[in-house]
Amino acid sequence: MAENESLDLGGPYARRWDVPFDSVRNGGSCKDATHEVEKALYGGLRKSLKQWNEYGVSLSDLLNQRDSKQGLRNIIRKMQGHQYARLFAAAAASSGPSQRECLRCWVDAILDTMFDQICHRLADKENCPTFYDVQDFTREVLQALDPAVERIVTRFDNDPNWRPPRAPSKEQGQSNPTKELMGMSLVRVAKP
Amino acid sequence: MTQRFPFTISYWTGAQDQIVDLRAGKHFRFDLDAVNHFCLSDLPAPLVDLLRIASAMVGWKATRGSHPEFLRLMSRLASFVADSEVEFRLPFFSQTKGEVVRRLAELNLHELAQMSASCVAYPLRHSRTSPAKQCGVCPACIFRRQAMQVAGISESGESYEYDIFEPSSKSEPVPWKRLKFLKAFLMQVAQLSDVEQSDRLPRAFERHVLSTGILGRGQPQKGVIGLLARYRDEWIAVASHARRNGQGWATSLARKQPPERQEQGVTYASA
Numbered sequence: 005m006a007e008n009e010s011l012d013l014g015g016p017y018a019r020r021w022d023v024p025f026d027s028v029r030n031g032g033s034c035k036d037a038t039h040e041v042e043k044a045l046y047g048g049l050r051k052s053l054k055q056w057n058e059y060g061v062s063l064s065d066l067l068n069q070r071d072s073k074q075g076l077r078n079i080i081r082k083m084q085g086h087q088y089a090r091l092f093a094a095a096a097a098s099s100g101p102s103q104r105e106c107l108r109c110w111v112d113a114i115l116d117t118m119f120d121q122i123c124h125r126l127a128d129k130e131n132c133p134t135f136y137d138v139q140d141f142t143r144e145v146l147q148a149l150d151p152a153v154e155r156i157v158t159r160f161d162n163d164p165n166w167r168p169p170r171a172p173s174k175e176q177g178q179s180n181p182t183k184e185l186m187g188m189s190l191v192r193v194a195k196p
Numbered sequence: 197m198t199q200r201f202p203f204t205i206s207y208w209t210g211a212q213d214q215i216v217d218l219r220a221g222k223h224f225r226f227d228l229d230a231v232n233h234f235c236l237s238d239l240p241a242p243l244v245d246l247l248r249i250a251s252a253m254v255g256w257k258a259t260r261g262s263h264p265e266f267l268r269l270m271s272r273l274a275s276f277v278a279d280s281e282v283e284f285r286l287p288f289f290s291q292t293k294g295e296v297v298r299r300l301a302e303l304n305l306h307e308l309a310q311m312s313a314s315c316v317a318y319p320l321r322h323s324r325t326s327p328a329k330q331c332g333v334c335p336a337c338i339f340r341r342q343a344m345q346v347a348g349i350s351e352s353g354e355s356y357e358y359d360i361f362e363p364s365s366k367s368e369p370v371p372w373k374r375l376k377f378l379k380a381f382l383m384q385v386a387q388l389s390d391v392e393q394s395d396r397l398p399r400a401f402e403r404h405v406l407s408t409g410i411l412g413r414g415q416p417q418k419g420v421i422g423l424l425a426r427y428r429d430e431w432i433a434v435a436s437h438a439r440r441n442g443q444g445w446a447t448s449l450a451r452k453q454p455p456e457r458q459e460q461g462v463t464y465a466s467a
Contacts (some may be wrong), residue, residue: 015321096407098413110401116400120383127379127448135386 008086009051011114011119012080021169025122034141038148045114045149046168049156052088053167055096059083064164070096070106105162114147207349263284265409290419293339294346301347309349314340333374338381345437346430360445361438375445380433381433382448388428391421 024040069075099109315330353359
């Protein structure tokens with residue numbers, strides 16, 4: 005079985021995150037960085053869910069066990085400590101009681117893990133900007149990402165079996181989020 | 197008999213064969229801190245033997261196990277094994293390391309602090325140098341030196357392989373790659389810049405605190421927020437001192453210092 009998708013920036017199983025990191029490091033705009041992060045997030049989630057599937061676990065299984073620390077621990081053990089699943093467990097323990105809050109907390113945890121490493125690395129040179137500057141920039145990117153995160157969370161909340169598609173291109177990424185949500189039921193029942 | 201040691205996971209794992217000897221039908225309470233001594237005179241002999249094992253631990257094996265969640269689980273295990281309530285308490289839970297060390301200074305126990313070692317690899321990986329030195333760049337060394345500075349306890353840079361806080365003119369510059377842990381500390385401090393503006397912790401901190409059982413859901417977070425704000429202020433003062441001494445790393449915390457917070461209540465030892 006392939007090695008688990010990871011969130012260790014610079015590691016062999018988190019290569020997709022090198023692109024947004026390079027974009028930020030090379031002085032890319034907030035818009036560019038946001039697009040690259042969104043792409044990596046979609047890719048990371050898609051790959052992780054596929055790997056979970058290979059272990060015989062789905063997002064529904066984790067959501068069903070979100071109130072049981074031991075239950076989640078058992079599932080994570082089954083997945084050889086998949087990093088995305090461990091973050092899910094941390095999110096489940098700290099989020100509000102609803103499924104949606106748990107999912108939101110999980111996606112936030114993924115982004116925080118990555119942005120922490122990006123900030124840490126950006127200050128890798130003697131002439132680095134201060135941590136406050138880096139933090140301001142990443143905060144801006146996170147804010148710009150918010151609609152995308154909400155879309156992902158809504159999708160998962162409506163249908164935990166949803167697989168994130170390949171991330172939209174820059175042009176598609178600018179599409180109207182309301183339009184994207186129109187195909188979804190507002191009463192949480194997935195349309196055929 | 198009085199014995200002082202860090203209570204550790206390795207103590208428990210190292211003592212597994214004998215742990216059944218804890219059955220004494222008595223309520224024990226351990227105060228886990230570096231300042232108060234354990235008074236073992238009232239404990240049954242087998243338990244004293246168990247505790248002695250821990251004093252033989254060196255290096256990283258003796259530095260873990262004081263996390264509240266770990267101690268909560270250990271309390272449960274020990275209570276189960278001992279068939280009576282065993283409770284581990286962290287009396288300095290709501291204090292920063294700097295505040296704990298400052299208490300040592302107030303008790304005129306500077307020398308005791310100076311004699312101790314914190315380095316995660318000391319002396320195992322540093323026995324090539326004679327006498328063995330602490331590395332000065334691992335998280336434990338950085339945390340220790342920050343706390344010592346806050347407490348105003350001076351330390352010789354000679355005790356460290358790399359002296360990143362008070363380097364003398366003769367010291368070799370520390371390679372930037374060796375500063376990765378220091379950077380992580382500073383980044384955390386920057387993330388705490390507005391921590392007291394809300395009743396809730398920043399989300400990454402909140403996630404950690406709740407998921408590791410330090411606080412329960414719905415418990416007020418004010419205490420932890422106050423603790424983190426004081427910790428941040430200590431670091432800001434240490435960094436500003438280092439900046440005045442020309443330390444390059446300290447410039448990464450050079451912005452957003454509310455003037456009223458600077459260096460309040462912090463004294464510095466001379467190098």
